[in-house]
Amino acid sequence: MRRCPECEHWEPAGAPGCARCAGLVDEIVEEGWRAFLMREFGTTAPPDERLIAEMVVDEPDKHPWRVVDAAYDRLTCAECGGRLSRGPVTCAACNLANGFRYSAIEIDRPGVPPGNEHALRVNVSVTRRPDGISESEVLLRRLSLPILLDGLLPTTAQAQATKAMANDGATEAELAAVVYAEWGRV
Template sequence: MVVDEVDRRPWRVVDAAYDRLACAECGGALSRGPAGCSACDRAHGYRYAAIEVDRPGVPPGNEHALRVNVSVVRRPYGISAKEVLGRRLSLPILLDGHLPGTAQAQVARAVLDKGGTAAKYAEFVHREWRGGPSA
């Protein structure tokens, strides 16, 4: 029922529903199958039709950042390993209600681009993003 009306449901509900359904084409969790699985490709695209509302007490845009990061982590095909790592490691801070500004996000990405480890990246975002957007 949920996946038949994704545009009428919150994105988190749609995401949870996809996790509970098997793809008839590839057998994996619906929307998480390999690139090229037409049913998962379609379901993954439909997830963005779901309703997105910021939670109370978080900066505007936090829910969107969370949604995009979850989407990338759930279906990383065609996305660089550094990008997936950065988005995965950023999830706890976003779930905690913080949102980096553009400059903060760019500096964080530079940590990985310059060969920083996962631990250094995580330490950086946990230290720098807790203060809110700076740009």
């Protein structure tokens, strides 16, 4: 794990508030998109990328979650004008798209415990679209990202105990100490 030179969190735990960390979270998705384009089309810059994105979101259950999330990023919501699926919680079209994204495929990376990719996916999703999510939930999700990216996964008991701490009003520093000391390594 490395400290972000802009916000001093473990990268990318400063997202969404830190632009650099937010970019690193987006890059998790983008690297999946580039690999998909190269594998399927032999290039990372096809001329019809928007059409490809539309094809992917029409069949989210046939593609890895990173590809689906990146495809949504390439489409504009007709209702709110933002990136489709990332608009405010009051946007019905984005809420619908956000729900469909969860039908995408999850494949654990080599060498990580089963479930790491699911946890990473959920935490990336919450960090990229925090609207309508409680402040404490967003905090826990973003603090967990460095641990998950390192290939670690808290036990159910660890995650529940940390969530209870957050619900009881623990500070960010207290939660970070538990996440980084008990769930992983600093």
